[in-house]
Amino acid sequence: MDIATLIGIVGGLGLIVGAILLGGNLFAFVDAPSLVVVVGGTMAATLVMFPLKTVISSFKVAMKAFLAKDPNPQELVEQVVSLADKARKESLVALEKVEIDDPFLKKGVRLVADGSSQAQVQSILESEINFLKQRHRRGQNVFKGLGGAAPAFGMIGTLVGLVNMLQTLDEPEAIGPAMAVALLTTFYGAVMANLVFLPVARKLEERSNDEQLVLNVAMEGVLSILNGEHPHLVREKLLSFLPPASREGEG
Template identity: 65%
Template sequence: MDIGTLLGILAGFGLIVGSILFGDGNIAGFFDVPSILVVVGGTMATAFIMFPMKVVFGSFKVAMNAFFSSNMDASGMIDQMVGLAEKARKESLVALEKVPIENPFIKKGITLVADGTEEPLIRAVMQTEISFMKQRHRQGQGVFKGMGTMAPAFGMIGTLIGLVKMLQNLSDPSSIGPAMAVALLTTFYGAVLANVAFLPLAKKLEERSQEEVLFMEIAMEGVVSILHGEHPQIVREKLLAFLSPALRGQD
């Protein structure tokens, strides 16, 4: 579980609620069903217009990645690549076919190496998988970025609807204040949803994607190094260069 994401969202909504309670304490005045329907319903409706239905539904599953820590252990993967390099030097590249490898991306690369595939083709196959993975991830991110853009817009639309209704009843001055408050609620809802939920989630998913891309690029370089029969220590140093000093265990 990524505690940071959960705490951030809870803190964001909590601070907003807290500021309301420390005011006049009338939190019920910030709850209006029609305004919620306009913002939430309108935002979801435009999401289905902008993206295929399966992409929209799939994005909610992808969003769960923002709440869980990445399982990409780069250091552990480097150790695995070094072990494969040692086995290849002691035995042969063909012997790598018998090594159990859980990660399907690494397994595909090692299988190509064991089959005697040349470096350009190995890089092409692995780079293609990285590229399409990035494309799939961009779709999920795009849904939340789109909703983050449209939520404030529907907030403004709701406000305009409220203002029209208010102007139609100017004969009753006592109703102007409450009507204006309700009209502004949709703008409030749109801003909160965009800036506390949708856009931050899109950014977190983008960070997760970059982590996975880095993991796969390290793996690809490791596979190519094994293909060339490089010394295991050279393989380690080459792959560690992808990581920050903190992740390498250095100061």
């Protein structure tokens, strides 16, 4: 579980609630009609922007922001080097008997063991990566859409509240509470967009970048094995994909 995401959201809400409690009454910031306008309007606009199936699947993808395990590219590098060593000592066909947990690497190794050409292997693996990018981008775009719609409907709710307030100008004692309720929709929209939707979209983007890095390392490793490169050269080539700090102690 990614504890940073949970700490960020809970910590942000805690800071907001703490500031409210220090300055006034927490229940003054609770208004059901305002929540209905912001939450309902945001979801309605999102359903207009994206198909229902995409919206539902995006929330499943969003769980990666909380539950996804950080990939370990160093471990993958060593696994590929081990496969390259086996291929040089025995043969490419011998790789068929190796147990590989990672499905992407397994597909690439099976293609190599089956005698596929470099162009075929590279084309298939690149297509896999590209379709992964598209799937991830759809989930990110849904949350970006939510992040854009929430403040907009917050402002719409505020305008509705102001219109209602202006209709009661002959009652001065009602203006203050009505104005407070009108502003709550903007408050809700800003919090939802900037503490949940947009940060989750950005976290999903980072997760996708990390996953693509691992896939690119695996693809380059598979192509190196196919070309019969020395395991030491394979290790050095794959480590070049990683940040310098991640290479310490390798090789």
